């Protein structure tokens with residue numbers, strides 16, 4: 001498997017304070033990005049800024065539930081059917097999913113971890129050997145991969161951030177081989193009113209406060225709940241996947257509907 005560009009990993013400057021616009025401007029950019037305006041640039045810059053604190057915040061703010069969700073998503077990928085295959089972890093961030101896949105008992109294949117925020121990849125680079133996991137600086141909308149070149153693809157908490165969802169889904173459909181799967185793990189909105197109320201209170205009030213204090217970023221953790229609110233969930237997302245060309249699409253809610261896994265299969 002060849003990919004266009006392998007990321008160089010220069011020395012980290014992990015405690016660099018994020019720079020950029022003031023509070024009001026940053027929050028306005030986040031709100032616009034969540035609605036789709038200026039999203040690509042905002043998302044790329046924001047994740048580059050918070051990369052040093054991303055892993056810590058991820059696990060703390062999700063109360064570590066995200067680990068169990070990632071395990072389920074990997075199972076849904078069905079990699080055991082082709083354990084020596086090539087898999088794509090797209091919007092890979094700090095490479096948690098790709099590294100987890102490379103460590104699975106019985107896995108003898110190769111993982112490409114693609115993300116356009118190179119500092120995120122740099123912070124995850126030590127999680128697995130380059131012999132099994134290759135970080136690649138690439139845009140999910142223009143992957144440096146041939147048609148039908150991977151046995152399966154997975155995205156965890158990333159597709160919501162892609163500026164053009166339908167184009168992103170089509171691009172993933174393009175690179176997955178016939179019979180292969182594309183798995184999406186993403187936040188969702190719970191249906192049970194009491195759960196939705198608690199989730200809303202936590203997501204819109206507690207999370208932005210802690211996120212801002214720990215990451216130092218003015219709007220990243222305000223953007224998160226806003227982007228989830230704008231993102232299609234459940235059957236809507238499943239329909240969008242079908243329209244992008246996935247032949248069979250199924251989905252399941254996780255933890256009272258806080259998150260969901262969607263599985264799209266390319267026709268064999």
Ligand SMILES: C[S@@+](CC[C@H](N)C(=O)[O-])C[C@H]1O[C@@H](n2cnc3c(N)ncnc32)[C@H](O)[C@@H]1O
Nearest residue numbers: 047091092093115116117139140156158161162
């Ligand atoms: C919330 S993080 C998720 C990271 C990782 N998958 C995880 O499970 O922790 C979202 C990632 O998506 C990446 N991303 C968003 N849009 C992208 C695009 N168009 N191309 C590549 N990466 C993208 C961001 O740079 C960021 O690293």
